[in-house]
Amino acid sequence: MLVVDDDPDVARFVEVNLRSAGYAVTIAPDGEVALQLALELQPELVLLDVMMPRLDGFEVAQRLRGDPRTSSTSIIMLTAKALSADKVLGLSSGADDYIIKPFDPLELLARVKGTLRRAREMRALSPLTGLPGNIRIQEELRRRIADEQPFALLYADLNHFKAYNDHYGFVRGDRVIQLLGRLTAEIVHESEGPSGFVGHVGGDDFIMVLAPEAAEDAAAELCRRFDERRPLLYDPVDADRGYVEVEDRKGTPVRFPLLSLAVGVASTRNRRFTHVGEAVEVATEMKQHAKRRPGSAYSADRRSG
Template sequence: MASKARVLVVDDDDAVRRTLARVLDQAGCEVLQSADGDDGLRRAAEDSPDLILLDVGLPALSGLEVLRALRRARRTSAIPVIMLTGLSGVADKVAGLELGADDYVTKPFAVEEVRARVESALRRSRRDLGANPLTRLPGSPAIKDETCRRIRDKVPFAFHYADMDHFKAFNDAYGFAAGDRLIETLADCLTESIETHDQAEGFAGHVGGDDFAALTSLEAAPHVAQSLCGLFDLRRARHYPEEDRARGFIRSVDRRGRPEAFPLVTLSVGIVTTAARALDRFSKVAAIAAEMKACLKSGPPRKLSRLAFDRRTDRIHEDAS
């Protein structure tokens, strides 16, 4: 492996954990261990491992329940998971794959197989997912892949494209560390909105910087977008000093270095759906959503976040003959 990876092993069997720890250590990995599901979830959230080896047959909180919780939480949703199961665990394998497991190793296992599957999972994750290191959300490659999958499978969807207004002024005034914390807050608002309103079909991604994308069902789209805007407007306040928050604007410099007053950050969310248009390629989806977002951002300064659905259709006219 090109760089040292951090792998979390979650298994209630001490002997299995010791064996896996030895194999992974020999492969150049940093190994973390948990003996139950609750501790495994805590370690996953706190330590941000690059990969998790998760036993299906954990006591109390089962491996499948742990996997479901991992996939729901922003900080752990993109971490690849290899499930450990017994010889007769076909049903568990199917259930795990449906919940988002990346691979399986059957007990009793050969150490060479474990090492090969771990290295393969880490390579795939680094190459294909492009997860943002700050938010741990899937990056641009995964956003494109998920959009193309829904287009290919003819699944109706809404594509949301969101970014912050006046984020540069915020960064200039308070520094990059404060800007990163605000980006994390936006990521939390997005994933929480999806978990609340579209847990079955929702997908959240981080394009980069303060740009985010989401895919939802048509029915959930307005609820997710409204929730995102409302949560962000509520939680942004904690990122401002009391004086600036009370005043309702900050003093910074424009792109030419001239002093200027800027409003508090808000969101602009452009949304395009398959309800009105034939969306047959990712470039078209992204371009229309970006156009809607740009239209919002070109308007006068405002105190609250806004969203805009593209209501246009591709149909110019119908032949009446």
């Protein structure tokens, strides 16, 4: 953590309180030193005084945000001004939060913890869909296995997505991924409410975690809703003829079917999982079975063991 303040008493006050809460702290006496230390140390959070000589806090925040090496660093502004205009300027410069001087240790620590929590949650989300990514997926599955909760893991991805991307480009491909993300989230919410979970593994791969008894209905409904919206993803000529043409490496046109969905279902209904990898392996195997079926389809594991 980097504390930037030209007032040594304030810097020391902040340092002592942060260290007492278990944080590692480095102090920078001005903006120029802060920029150098930020590049060198890559701190998770910068607490940045607004009024400093040479470079003020607004300029330092803008430079941190403008450098790819520090653009994701969290920033809290320390300011003696309570004016709305200064708050707006601080936030528009890239600050995540601000604290008005004088402040007490409890407020300081609460804002630091809140800013770090939000930043960590954002880093665990897929930037394309806003859904939890692999870190959160692993945590969720580990928790359910450790607590011996009954659950079903649904693993979904798209058939012929590469051909779609090659034909229509990545912008429209991203829209397809976003659509699938919305559909998975809708179905989990409708089926499970807050007790369900949906995550974006990456690319066109998504997982859903819900009650075993709801799994197959959810998989079937996901396939149905995707197929219902599929015509909107294509130009009319491609939707009408039921395929797209993409040139192979030799320049020969190759026909590919329209997008469809494959969903694999692994469940604790007939078996017990002791590791995340086991559940994912079974769901992946079932997804491969679904891919061998025509159109959008799901396959559920009903084996015991």
